[in-house]
Amino acid sequence: MGAVRQVVEQSWQRSVAAGLSRDAELAPMVLDDATLREIRQNSPLAAAVSVIEEVLAPAAQDCNAVLAVFDPVGRMIWASGNPSARRRAEHIGFVEGSLWDERITGTNAPGMALMLNQPVEVRGPEHFRESVQAFGCVAAPIRDPGTGSVAGVVDLTGAP
Secondary structure: OOOOOHHHHHHHHHHHHOOOOOOOOOOOEOOOHHHHHHHHHHOOOHHHHHHHHHHHHHHHHHOOEEEEEEOOOOEEEEEEEOHHHHHHHHOOOOOOOEEOOHHHHOOOHHHHHHHHOOOEEEOHHHOOOHHHOOOEEEEEEEEOOOOOOEEEEEEEEEOO
């Protein structure tokens, strides 16, 4: 892969230490439809999603990307964006109800944003899992305005 950014190298090291496989095709599905609905209804992010959608959904549509919101443990609880991008993302399990915690899915922007508690970009070949390397993503923590704690992550993911 050539020169690797330090933040990515450290994530790869955590992925290897967790015993993850680079060959895994799909992110694990951890939420069924009923549980996903319940989490959405009780999420402190519910009020923010409409604002996130208003601001970022047009960009996701225009740049052929998926806009996703994750809870504080890395479960994708909302997704929207370009329909063709969403169909491509389904092939790697980048769908509502899937888990993108770095310790489970390897190097990826939502998982790293949660792990590092800061915005992050992961370029295609920087992803730990080979199946995800066609995608690029940027993610940033969403903070609770009252406490400053991380309430989740917002992510834009796309592929050429």
